[in-house]
Amino acid sequence: MSFEAVIPHRVTASVDLGAIRHNLQTVRQYAPDARVMGALKADAYGHSAMQVARALDGELDAFAVACLEEAEHLSEAGFRSPCVLLEGLLHQEELPEAVRRGHRLVLHAQWQLDVLRAARPGARVPVWVKLDTGMHRLGFEASRAGELAAAVDAMPQIELLGWMTHLANADALETEATDRQLACFFDAVDGLPGARTIANSAGLIRYPEARQDWVRPGIMLYGASPLEGRSAEQCGLRPAMEVRSRIIAIREVSAGGAVGYGSEWVCAEPTRVGVVAVGYGDGYPRHARAGTPVLVRGRRAALIGRVSMDMITVDLRDCPDAKVGDDVLLWGGGLPAEIVAEHAGTIAYDLFCGLTNRVRYLYRDD
């Protein structure tokens, strides 16, 4: 169905599945020899895991989700690509279902290893062993890799897929911390059997040595830049999501007039103020600062006043033709989500994941 054929809705998130496919091609250009575990967790970063899985089934070598619950819908749909549970088991009770579905588990903590050791799952459980190389979130102490390899080898219920680590600073300009993590990982797994996987989006773009047997892109599949100081376009990515609303009222506010809750914004001169039907109740960031850009009929206008639950107010002084009913682009296309996020003190990931069920999603697959 074309976007145009849809009855206008208050707030829409239009997702271009073709752009996501293009972004996967870009991943493959950066890492042509790697297999790709695409991050579809958090409902594919708010883009709909079902839609993205359908678009990329068989093209992605695996779907990475956070946990069993997230994998359930995907496995029920019978996709070919297997699911990897990045947090592994959250409770030991999950093991039988994970085995029944053939999910791949990330093993990152002693208690998970103990659960597997005690289990007689009836089938070998495919496992990535995660090592902590400096992020100090999930993973076994890297120095334990050799001992873990021996432990896993002695457990016929486990099939070792390989070794995983996660980079804490791959998106930052400085490289020292990442270089240290890479060295720690390579040192730890030297000579051990199994595949290797290190890189998220930032890692796979910036660090060629992080492009190992598998890469794990997330944000770049959705077309946002994972890197400080480099745009999505410069990374060869196309934004997949466009979020839009409309102007529902225009007010002429005189000099000295205050706009919105808390009367925080005071007009320095007579100002045409557009009221746009979107707010934090839709997932527009509540902390977006005055000056956050939106595009009104393709022209830039700045947010003024506080974001309310259902509305925002924008300065239309540079958009003299703007009228009630005009389309307003909140992010996507010519207005990267990264820029909007920066104005709100957050990241594009957060904007994508934060859209609420009040937003109508539309899908295009060119």
Ligand SMILES: Cc1ncc(COP(=O)(O)O)c(C=O)c1O
């Ligand atoms: C373990 C792991 N791998 C890969 C990713 C994908 O990261 P990104 O979206 O930055 O590419 C994530 C996301 O947080 C992750 O937790």
